[in-house]
Amino acid sequence: MASAAAAAAAGTGCYSQTSWALRRLGAGGGALASAATRRRNCSVAAAVFDNQNREYVIVGGGNAAGYAARTFVEHGMADGRLCIVSKEAVPPYERPALTKGYLFPPEKKPARLPGFHTCVGSGGQRQTAEWYKENGIEVLYEDPVEAFDGKTQTLKTSSGKILKYGSLIISTGCAAARLPEKIGGDLPGVHYIRDVADADSLVSSLGKAKKIVVIGGGYIGMEVAAAACGWNLDTTIIFPEDHIMPRLFTPSLAKKYEELYEQNGVKFVKGALIDKLDAGSDGRVSSAILKDGSVVEADTVIVGIGAKPSVSPFEAVGVNIEVGGIEVDSMFRTSIPSIFAIGDVAAFPLKMYDRIARVEHVDHARKSAQHCIETLLTSQAKAYDYLPYFYSRVFEYEGSSRKIWWQFYGDNVGETIEVGNFDPKIATFWIDSDSRLKGVFLESGTSEEFSLLPKLARSQPIVDKAKLKSATSVEDALEIARSSL
Ligand SMILES: Cc1cc2nc3c(=O)[nH]c(=O)nc-3n(C[C@H](O)[C@H](O)[C@H](O)COP(=O)(O)OP(=O)(O)OC[C@H]3O[C@@H](n4cnc5c(N)ncnc54)[C@H](O)[C@@H]3O)c2cc1C
Numbered sequence: 001m002a003s004a005a006a007a008a009a010a011g012t013g014c015y016s017q018t019s020w021a022l023r024r025l026g027a028g029g030g031a032l033a034s035a036a037t038r039r040r041n042c043s044v045a046a047a048v049f050d051n052q053n054r055e056y057v058i059v060g061g062g063n064a065a066g067y068a069a070r071t072f073v074e075h076g077m078a079d080g081r082l083c084i085v086s087k088e089a090v091p092p093y094e095r096p097a098l099t100k101g102y103l104f105p106p107e108k109k110p111a112r113l114p115g116f117h118t119c120v121g122s123g124g125q126r127q128t129a130e131w132y133k134e135n136g137i138e139v140l141y142e143d144p145v146e147a148f149d150g151k152t153q154t155l156k157t158s159s160g161k162i163l164k165y166g167s168l169i170i171s172t173g174c175a176a177a178r179l180p181e182k183i184g185g186d187l188p189g190v191h192y193i194r195d196v197a198d199a200d201s202l203v204s205s206l207g208k209a210k211k212i213v214v215i216g217g218g219y220i221g222m223e224v225a226a227a228a229c230g231w232n233l234d235t236t237i238i239f240p241e242d243h244i245m246p247r248l249f250t251p252s253l254a255k256k257y258e259e260l261y262e263q264n265g266v267k268f269v270k271g272a273l274i275d276k277l278d279a280g281s282d283g284r285v286s287s288a289i290l291k292d293g294s295v296v297e298a299d300t301v302i303v304g305i306g307a308k309p310s311v312s313p314f315e316a317v318g319v320n321i322e323v324g325g326i327e328v329d330s331m332f333r334t335s336i337p338s339i340f341a342i343g344d345v346a347a348f349p350l351k352m353y354d355r356i357a358r359v360e361h362v363d364h365a366r367k368s369a370q371h372c373i374e375t376l377l378t379s380q381a382k383a384y385d386y387l388p389y390f391y392s393r394v395f396e397y398e399g400s401s402r403k404i405w406w407q408f409y410g411d412n413v414g415e416t417i418e419v420g421n422f423d424p425k426i427a428t429f430w431i432d433s434d435s436r437l438k439g440v441f442l443e444s445g446t447s448e449e450f451s452l453l454p455k456l457a458r459s460q461p462i463v464d465k466a467k468l469k470s471a472t473s474v475e476d477a478l479e480i481a482r483s484s485l
């Protein structure tokens with residue numbers, strides 16, 4: 001950061017938090033200080049930093065950034081004051097769509113931008129590039145922040161722009177974990193899926209594909225394998241554990257989903273690690289070689305082996321060693337004044353369960369963004385009290401024999417009681433040693449049934465386990481749980 005550091009050094013102290021705060025109180029709406037204010041605050045560097053000062057800067061243009069922008073607008077604090085610095089070429093969108101509607105086969109009308117910009121995923125206004133312009137929000141596209149200096153409150157982007165911020169909101173999310181290049185992780189035909197450019201590249205491969213291998217049995221693995229069924233592709237999922245979705249599903253719940261996938265033609269290779277991905281004579285991936293020497297042919301490989309928080313270049317702000325990510329308090333404040341972190345990258349106090357957590361799901365991205373910006377703008381000291389909520393939807397495309405949509409609320413700890421087997425519902429209840437209901441999962445519920453789940457997981461009632469075990473249907477089990485509230 002040589003040049004940025006030199007430029008920033010000249011301005012050290014000129015635009016301290018105090019001067020930003022003064023301007024916020026007294027400047028009457030402009031993001032940039034008037035020439036007179038600048039002269040008062042710092043006579044030397046004003047010229048240098050003309051055009052470089054931003055009152056609020058959000059780094060990252062993903063889900064959390066979109067919801068943060070909306071909250072700024074709702075509070076009348078966006079116009080001329082807010083800048084979003086994004087690595088991507090398009091404004092924030094609802095990332096979950098990338099492995100759902102985006103991967104529908106061409107004849108089933110796949111989702112495309114601008115259809116799913118934030119905040120349509122939660123029923124809000126669709127924030128297109130025009131929306132940002134109309135609301136006076138500056139968005140820098142395809143210009144990731146590469147360097148950061150907390151002392152001088154300065155950022156440097158890859159194009160060399162120097163930005164001084166009053167308040168900084170880090171919402172850099174996660175990046176897909178990759179297989180090493182030396183084992184073929186970067187071969188043509190090997191895909192990772194995190195952003196819309198990745199999804200476009202995958203769609204172009206699916207159009208030509210015959211045999212696909214999905215590596216990883218988590219969210220991406222399950223959603224992409226189901227999508228591949230819609231393209232009528234020969235699909236194999238390979239993962240190291242003994243069942244899919246090991247982060248959340250019990251072995252018996254996983255078995256039910258695996259059977260459903262098998263009925264749709266998907267093959268499973270469990271307990272297997274990848275030794276390497278091989279290329280054919282055209283240089284494209286042609287097979288996955290497993291550690292036991294077996295070979296699975298593939299013309300397209302999709303790797304979904306987890307995500308890593310994108311903390312760079314903000315490591316100095318404070319990274320949590322246990323869960324990764326930037327550590328924040330219950331108002332998303334980092335250890336450095338005026339710097340906040342939200343969404344996937346934030347390691348925050350999960351109040352209900354008294355632990356520090358990172359949550360890599362969209363509901364938290366939306367709610368953390370709203371909470372952070374509201375507390376920042378209103379100076380209300382309100383602690384974030386999050387109830388974990390995860391969901392997935394697969395086989396949604398028209399013509400699919402069964403649409404699958406599950407939701408989970410709470411904590412997946414303790415013993416489990418499971419009812420139903422795609423008839424069409426399944427419910428799983430996680431119950432601790434005091435008979436308190438800690439987590440609840442429901443497949444194919446009605447909206448009324450789904451709306452019961454957060455109430456149960458939030459209030460953690462003591463349930464009659466024997467009664468729940470004897471439930472004759474999912475409806476019956478939910479009624480038993482409801483009556484314990
Ligand atoms: C394919 C896919 C499907 C998903 N489906 C679901 C789902 O069904 N349900 C669910 O609950 N969750 C789902 N998730 C998770 C959910 O999308 C994330 O939790 C959510 O997007 C997190 O929001 P975020 O803003 O923290 O991060 P992101 O949305 O990832 O945004 C981070 C942004 O920061 C940018 N960035 C990173 N570094 C820099 C930098 N240095 N400078 C500038 N910009 C930078 C990135 O390019 C990106 O645009 C899915 C995720 C993926 C990848």
Ligand SMILES: NC(=O)c1ccc[n+]([C@@H]2O[C@H](COP(=O)([O-])OP(=O)(O)OC[C@H]3O[C@@H](n4cnc5c(N)ncnc54)[C@H](O)[C@@H]3O)[C@@H](O)[C@H]2O)c1
Nearest residue numbers: 216217218219220221239240246304305306307360391392
């Ligand atoms: N519906 C949703 O909530 C949803 C959907 C898609 C993606 N996402 C998010 O996107 C991110 C990435 O998802 P993901 O599915 O990659 O992560 P994940 O953590 O859900 O699953 C990773 C899987 O990869 C496998 N794995 C791990 N290391 C491996 C290795 N070295 N070789 C082979 N397999 C390995 C394991 O089977 C593991 O279950 C996560 O943050 C996830 O929450 C969420």
Ligand SMILES: O=C1O[C@H]([C@@H](O)CO)C(O)=C1O
Nearest residue numbers: 094096097100116120121362
């Ligand atoms: O949360 C979500 O947002 C998108 C979509 O609803 C936006 O249109 C999607 O597929 C989700 O699961």
